Amino acid sequence: MAPLLEAANTFGTPLYVYNLDMVQKRLSILSDLFGNRFGISYAIKANPNPTLLAALQAGLSTFDASSFAEVIAAIDAGMPAKQVTFSGPAKREAEIKGAIVAGVGELVVESLTEAKRASSIAKERGVNQNILVRINPLKLPRKFGASMGATASQFGIDEEDLARDLPIIRDYPNLNLIGFHIYSGTNCLVPEAIAENFAIFADIFRAAQEITGVKPKRLVFGSGFGIPYLPGEDALDHAALPALINPIIDDLLDGEAFNETKCNLELGRWLVGPAGWLLTRVISEKHSRGVEVRTCDAGFNAHLAACGMMGSVIRRNWDFENLSNAKGQTGRYMLTGPLCTSIDRLAMDIELPKVSIADVLSIASSGAYGYSASPRGFISHPEPREVVIENGQLRDATPPLARIAAELVL
Amino acid sequence: MAPLLEAANTFGTPLYVYNLDMVQKRLSILSDLFGNRFGISYAIKANPNPTLLAALQAGLSTFDASSFAEVIAAIDAGMPAKQVTFSGPAKREAEIKGAIVAGVGELVVESLTEAKRASSIAKERGVNQNILVRINPLKLPRKFGASMGATASQFGIDEEDLARDLPIIRDYPNLNLIGFHIYSGTNCLVPEAIAENFAIFADIFRAAQEITGVKPKRLVFGSGFGIPYLPGEDALDHAALPALINPIIDDLLDGEAFNETKCNLELGRWLVGPAGWLLTRVISEKHSRGVEVRTCDAGFNAHLAACGMMGSVIRRNWDFENLSNAKGQTGRYMLTGPLCTSIDRLAMDIELPKVSIADVLSIASSGAYGYSASPRGFISHPEPREVVIENGQLRDATPPLARIAAELVL
Numbered sequence: 001m002a003p004l005l006e007a008a009n010t011f012g013t014p015l016y017v018y019n020l021d022m023v024q025k026r027l028s029i030l031s032d033l034f035g036n037r038f039g040i041s042y043a044i045k046a047n048p049n050p051t052l053l054a055a056l057q058a059g060l061s062t063f064d065a066s067s068f069a070e071v072i073a074a075i076d077a078g079m080p081a082k083q084v085t086f087s088g089p090a091k092r093e094a095e096i097k098g099a100i101v102a103g104v105g106e107l108v109v110e111s112l113t114e115a116k117r118a119s120s121i122a123k124e125r126g127v128n129q130n131i132l133v134r135i136n137p138l139k140l141p142r143k144f145g146a147s148m149g150a151t152a153s154q155f156g157i158d159e160e161d162l163a164r165d166l167p168i169i170r171d172y173p174n175l176n177l178i179g180f181h182i183y184s185g186t187n188c189l190v191p192e193a194i195a196e197n198f199a200i201f202a203d204i205f206r207a208a209q210e211i212t213g214v215k216p217k218r219l220v221f222g223s224g225f226g227i228p229y230l231p232g233e234d235a236l237d238h239a240a241l242p243a244l245i246n247p248i249i250d251d252l253l254d255g256e257a258f259n260e261t262k263c264n265l266e267l268g269r270w271l272v273g274p275a276g277w278l279l280t281r282v283i284s285e286k287h288s289r290g291v292e293v294r295t296c297d298a299g300f301n302a303h304l305a306a307c308g309m310m311g312s313v314i315r316r317n318w319d320f321e322n323l324s325n326a327k328g329q330t331g332r333y334m335l336t337g338p339l340c341t342s343i344d345r346l347a348m349d350i351e352l353p354k355v356s357i358a359d360v361l362s363i364a365s366s367g368a369y370g371y372s373a374s375p376r377g378f379i380s381h382p383e384p385r386e387v388v389i390e391n392g393q394l395r396d397a398t399p400p401l402a403r404i405a406a407e408l409v410l
Numbered sequence: 411m412a413p414l415l416e417a418a419n420t421f422g423t424p425l426y427v428y429n430l431d432m433v434q435k436r437l438s439i440l441s442d443l444f445g446n447r448f449g450i451s452y453a454i455k456a457n458p459n460p461t462l463l464a465a466l467q468a469g470l471s472t473f474d475a476s477s478f479a480e481v482i483a484a485i486d487a488g489m490p491a492k493q494v495t496f497s498g499p500a501k502r503e504a505e506i507k508g509a510i511v512a513g514v515g516e517l518v519v520e521s522l523t524e525a526k527r528a529s530s531i532a533k534e535r536g537v538n539q540n541i542l543v544r545i546n547p548l549k550l551p552r553k554f555g556a557s558m559g560a561t562a563s564q565f566g567i568d569e570e571d572l573a574r575d576l577p578i579i580r581d582y583p584n585l586n587l588i589g590f591h592i593y594s595g596t597n598c599l600v601p602e603a604i605a606e607n608f609a610i611f612a613d614i615f616r617a618a619q620e621i622t623g624v625k626p627k628r629l630v631f632g633s634g635f636g637i638p639y640l641p642g643e644d645a646l647d648h649a650a651l652p653a654l655i656n657p658i659i660d661d662l663l664d665g666e667a668f669n670e671t672k673c674n675l676e677l678g679r680w681l682v683g684p685a686g687w688l689l690t691r692v693i694s695e696k697h698s699r700g701v702e703v704r705t706c707d708a709g710f711n712a713h714l715a716a717c718g719m720m721g722s723v724i725r726r727n728w729d730f731e732n733l734s735n736a737k738g739q740t741g742r743y744m745l746t747g748p749l750c751t752s753i754d755r756l757a758m759d760i761e762l763p764k765v766s767i768a769d770v771l772s773i774a775s776s777g778a779y780g781y782s783a784s785p786r787g788f789i790s791h792p793e794p795r796e797v798v799i800e801n802g803q804l805r806d807a808t809p810p811l812a813r814i815a816a817e818l819v820l
Contacts, residue, residue: 069790090748338500380479
């Protein structure tokens with residue numbers, strides 16, 4: 001934890017720290033686990049920090065962009081446009097045009113509406129655009145938390161409509177259907193459930209192949225690999241995955257219709273989430289009605305998810321440490337942020353080594369859906385900066401505009 | 411609704427529209443209701459749009475700023491620094507220094523910690539700083555929703571600690587205690603509960619006066635005036651307030667100790683909330699498993715609160731209209747935003763006149779805690795612009811940096 005405290009003292013707080021050495025380690029774990037069965041597709045939405053993207057780029061098969069600005073961010077990070085996929089349920093005409101002009105490798109088509117729109121734009125530009133069709137499965141294994149499948153959804157063609165819709169999409173002019181994409185569930189910590197889901201994907205991919213007669217060049221498996229957020233939660237036992245998943249992939253690719261197929265494993269959270277921390281400093285303290293209140297310089301403006309405001313049904317304390325007093329006698333605290341609203345709570349009744357003014361606290365599991373997913377402008381407090389640890393060294397990774405904005409505020 | 415549709419067509423979507431004529435009307439309602447009993451203090455955190463602040467400024471007693479950047483925004487809007495109060499539970503040393511140098515009228519002190527910090531900064535600068543002490547009441551009437559009082563809190567000195575703490579704060583060098591501040595509950599729609607709360611405030615102010623011997627020059631009454639968010643909810647019957655509230659104020663000010671007192675009514679939401687709309691356009695449509703899904707260009711990135719992600723326990727649909735088809739036959743829809751996550755939902759099973767691609771939908775009650783409280787950078791979709799209606803005319807009110815950023819994205 002020493003580099004974290006050093007980072008806070010050097011760069012100030014609030015501060016996001018991303019350990020790129022750890023991210024690279026996790027990337028190499030994936031190739032150890034799955035060999036060449038999967039290329040890795042990183043979902044930029046998890047964390048679009050430019051320094052992070054540039055560091056990841058060489059080790060990936062593709063970047064998955066969920067907005068046109070993310071397409072540009074991918075290319076800016078050094079990724080050839082052909083290795084960028086563009087997904088998302090609300091691609092505007094200008095965005096599709098932009099992506100086609102930029103030369104993205106694959107447009108992920110989410111609906112008939114969108115296929116038609118993409119076809120007419122590609123035709124207008126006189127190009128054939130490679131597409132993947134996203135599919136929304138009927139089944140999602142239990143033990144998945146938040147889900148994007150099985151119910152009505154804005155994402156992809158519903159599995160039960162494939163026979164009707166896939167031929168229509170395949171036959172749209174100027175679209176070249178080269179494969180399929182499924183991302184139906186996120187943040188799962190149970191290897192068996194993930195494997196069960198991959199078996200569902202494989203069956204659907206076979207059905208889609210038969211319906212269309214297309215020999216897929218690309219299949220995207222949305223990983224659903226989860227990470228622990230709460231103290232005491234076990235990490236996903238990734239060592240258990242190959243025995244469960246590899247046979248499913250080998251069996252699928254054994255078919256003649258799949259002998260040109262390259263599979264991608266799409267993930268974001270698992271790769272970068274555990275490699276990030278938000279650091280915040282205690283600004284004020286108060287004993288209020290039997291509760292020790294510590295008010296910090298980061299609240300839900302800096303980390304919406306850690307404050308339980310990003311899809312959590314029940315608010316639970318994340319994994320905090322007191323970096324300034326790691327081993328002292330403990331007390332119980334209410335940790336709040338700096339915002340003038342009673343909903344700005346980082347942790348309730350949390351046990352930590354004595355927390356005093358100026359102490360630096362860390363919030364783990366903050367590498368994904370932290371900085372970029374938070375309402376940083378709310379009440380105009382100074383925005384967090386971002387730094388990376390690379391080869392053990394700290395380096396500023398705050399995008400220039402954000403850095404200037406941060407310094408303008410104070 | 412015609413100017414709203416015109417605004418969407420002229421400035422594009424997503425778009426926040428603030429009707430300044432309506433805000434001015436609401437401001438004049440307050441002076442009709444309470445005469446000169448109250449000056450009005452606008453809490454910038456509700457909506458810090460610079461054009462809005464500039465328009466409001468002349469009709470206010472003070473701006474209440476909850477961060478140093480909001481102090482600057484107040485001054486930039488043309489308000490004399492002496493008419494700015496600076497509140498917030500986590501004022502850093504640099505912020506207090508900044509506010510003292512800027513010459514804010516009143517620093518709202520939230521804790522002993524902060525009083526001590528402010529005293530030493532004021533001493534260092536060789537000035538006497540006027541302060542108000544914020545008080546956290548023991549009681550909050552039922553019928554208040556979200557509350558900032560009655561429980562353990564980061565805000566203010568607890569009522570039961572006043573006798574111990576107020577003399578300490580009063581006697582800190584270079585601080586000039588001129589009054590008190592209470593904001594214990596927000597968004598109440600019941601006049602009797604608001605009046606009951608004001609009676610509690612009055613009792614506490616009397617007690618604080620007796621403890622300190624200070625003849626208050628300023629008392630701030632946090633209004634708690636609520637607005638309806640859900641279809642069918644009744645607005646606060648403000649016409650019922652004078653009969654309930656004015657006698658409480660008159661009685662308080664009748665005492666000799668209060669004959670130099672000016673009262674301020676602090677509010678944000680009630681003034682600007684009903685005068686704002688978020689406009690969003692339908693980008694895609696899909697029939698999924700019996701549900702008509704419409705995917706819009708605004709999601710929780712553009713309006714966190716409307717998506718039920720800002721402190722709501724139960725997610726309910728806000729008040730939507732289809733501006734492009736106001737009176738057609740209705741259907742039931744799931745409205746989603748553009749984000750690649752299943753939690754991005756604007757409305758579930760909502761009944762609206764037929765909703766088609768390119769239709770513009772409005773979300774009412776969006777003038778407060780909308781634009782500035784939302785994670786606009788998440789997945790890097792184009793940020794909403796902001797426009798105002800003034801004297802019936804539309805005018806761009808997007809701050810220049812945000813406008814440039816919006817155009818850079820696409």
